[in-house]
Amino acid sequence: MHGPVSAGWLLVALCAVTGGYCLLRMRSAVAEQRRAAGGEALMGFGMAAMAVPAAAVTPPRWAWLFYALVFGTAAVRALWAARASAHHLHHLVGALAMVYMAAVMAAAPGGGHGTGLPLVTGALLGYFAGYVVWAGLRLVPVPATPGAPVRAGATGWGDRPELARACRLSMGIGMFAMLLTV
Template sequence: MHGPPLVGWLLLVLGAAGGAYCTARARAAPPGPRRAFRAEAALGWGMAVMAVPAVTAPDSALWARLTAVAAGAAALPALSVRRRAGTGGWGGHHTVEAVAMIYMSVAAVLPAPGDGAGHTGHGTGPTGPSLVLTAVLLGYFAGYAVRAGLRLVPVAAAGPAPGAVALTERPELAAACRLAMSVAMCGMLLTM
């Protein structure tokens, strides 16, 4: 990943936490939504792999290719899962997240415009259509993060507090996980 190593490590922690929570959720889920939760876990782990700072690898070009393959492999299951009841809002958002991961992975491997014979484009960032796509994705994930954050704001309790509920069955934790993943996507898009 481009950008400061500290940001990369923090994004890695966010992605790994999301992946770990979704993995636990998939293990505890009934067979119906289990596939969707596994795909969501794969997105979290793929994001964690993508966020590893390139400074940790001896060959940054090879590392970029390996993380692109890992992120693409993690995103593919999400593209094959359809929205199902009981998956907590699985559907379009995770498809956009998977496409964004594949886009960032490919962008990390491709040379910047002007690289090659003239070596004039080092560090120029996305341009043209890729700049527009990056801006659209950034706007989408920022909006989704705000929306997910507002859903976490407590409303006046309508009844007695729920009893002991497993962490994997708490809807607010799933919403917080999606919020964290959206914020991490914004961070990754900003460092492209």
């Protein structure tokens, strides 16, 4: 990632912590939650690795090609999983955005900062800006209505839907920040 070093390290920390929480969510008793958490953990750790400031480490070209291969595989898996759940379409867009950023960096001469296609970058920025707003609005608590059934408590902190939403929100913010540097 190119930009201020301190912002890069904060993004690395945010994405790594989010990836770690997603690994814990993989212990859920619900199979669909485990699958989604696995994809989100891969995305969090991959974003952390790609966000390491260029001033600290400049990865070789093959590293960017490796990222493109890993996230290309994740995109195919998300496309296959989208048959059962529309949530995986977001995973597909995220994986394709990672492939795009890795390809831009691999094509950059001498491992320098790559310049992406403005139309693709703009479309991805628009998508993730909208996603961040939508995910943020889902975190706003709604007042309870009288007579509404009370939801039973979650079995563990790894199964709490508000934490999963916060995790997705932070990854959306991270993806938006990474796309700004392309």
